[in-house]
Amino acid sequence: MRRGRFQFQIYSDLVLHVVPGFKDNYFYLLENTETHEAAVIDPGEAAAILELITSKNLELTHMILTHHHADHVGGVEQLHHKWPGAMLVCSPWFKAKQSWNEFSLTRMVPAQQFYLWKHTMRVLDVRGHTIDHIALSLSEKKSSPPSDVFVGDSLFGAGCGGLFEGSHSQMLEALKTLRKLPENIRIWCAHEYTLKNLRVAIMLQENNSAQKERLQRLEKFIEKEQVEPHDWVTIPLNMKEERATNPFLRWDEPSLQKAIDTHDDLTTFTHVRTFRDRF
Numbered sequence: 656m657r658r659g660r661f662q663f664q665i666y667s668d669l670v671l672h673v674v675p676g677f678k679d680n681y682f683y684l685l686e687n688t689e690t691h692e693a694a695v696i697d698p699g700e701a702a703a704i705l706e707l708i709t710s711k712n713l714e715l716t717h718m719i720l721t722h723h724h725a726d727h728v729g730g731v732e733q734l735h736h737k738w739p740g741a742m743l744v745c746s747p748w749f750k751a752k753q754s755w756n757e758f759s760l761t762r763m764v765p766a767q768q769f770y771l772w773k774h775t776m777r778v779l780d781v782r783g784h785t786i787d788h789i790a791l792s793l794s795e796k797k798s799s800p801p802s803d804v805f806v807g808d809s810l811f812g813a814g815c816g817g818l819f820e821g822s823h824s825q826m827l828e829a830l831k832t833l834r835k836l837p838e839n840i841r842i843w844c845a846h847e848y849t850l851k852n853l854r855v856a857i858m859l860q861e862n863n864s865a866q867k868e869r870l871q872r873l874e875k876f877i878e879k880e881q882v883e884p885h886d887w888v889t890i891p892l893n894m895k896e897e898r899a900t901n902p903f904l905r906w907d908e909p910s911l912q913k914a915i916d917t918h919d920d921l922t923t924f925t926h927v928r929t930f931r932d933r934f
């Protein structure tokens with residue numbers, strides 16, 4: 656679908672609003688349709704989020720931040736000013752701006768779970784892109800498997816976040832954590848990079864037919880609709896498809912290791928990351 660605001664019914668009482676921002680970012684707003692409360696994930700800018708919350712007459716109760724980059728937190732101050740009671744959830748290592756001195760942050764350690772109204776969110780350690788990065792998985796009930804995961808800049812369609820602060824081995828651990836999630840989980844990432852990532856992935860010459868088909872399918876849409884690659888929405892990503900086609904989740908695949916001429920997982924991952932960084 657073409658880039659634009661859209662909504663997705665997650666559970667009977669929970670709607671996810673996807674709000675495009677900047678050139679290729681996605682911001683997320685979860686709406687509790689029973690209590691008329693809202694939770695925002697990575698509000699990179701406030702205007703569109705403010706407009707959505709007020710037009711629906713919602714009360715913002717949570718702001719959840721995956722990491723400290725400006726395009727993920729730029730709207731926090733304005734939203735905090737309007738809803739000072741909203742809980743600000745971030746990682747233990749989160750680097751808050753100086754101007755946030757008086758804000759009370761709820762620092763959640765990995766594996767910690769918290770209630771999002773009737774549902775449960777769980778914190779995942781995905782440090783690598785930055786050294787304060789977390790992802791959040793969402794389950795309908797505390798005991799049920801996660802249906803959705805908000806990954807920020809740790810994982811993208813056919814890609815992963817660049818290493819601004821962390822090491823290759825740290826990022827590989829982060830991706831191992833994500834790859835363990837259920838195959839049918841919906842993945843909500845923070846940027847639309849899928850087409851470019853796939854084009855670069857193909858150049859690794861793994862000879863991966865699922866990857867080739869995914870690229871062809873996507874290129875067909877882009878050509879037909881005549882849109883820029885980042886203007887074609889590919890979320891939610893699907894873990895099964897990512898495992899099959901995302902070279903950053905295939906560090907231990909013999910076919911990819913063969914193309915790179917190694918038997919080592921970290922060497923494979925490092926090669927793929929370094930290769931992607933050239934484009």
Ligand SMILES: [Zn+2]
Pocket residue numbers: 722724784808
């Ligand atoms: Zn980032």
